[in-house]
Amino acid sequence: MSDNETDIEFRKRADAYIKVANEQTEHASVEQTGFSLLFAAARFNSFLVYTLAGSAEEMAGQRQRAIEYFSEQYIRMLKENFDDHVENFDTYRKMSMSD
Secondary structure, X not given: OXXXXXXXXXXXXXXXXXXXXXXXXXXXXXXXXXXXHHHHHHHHHHHHHHHHOOOHHHHHHXXXXXXXXXXXXXXXXXXXXXXXXXXXXXXXXXXXXXX
């Protein structure tokens, strides 16, 4: 699979989670939904590390490295998306008002 195909599949998966989050805002606030999504990501990423570890001791030994890795990834992605929303603020606002 090419990098472009991988990127497309990555974005499709992300969009599927965003769609579920948007649906959740019908029953909960945007803030509550965002925190639930953040919790789900933390829980799933802990599970990811668990699946790669051969033992509880090995997993415990990966704790700091995993926290640093996922924190760095989150910060990078948050900065990219935050900047995108600043740059496209008016466009996104018009789109959300038309929904």
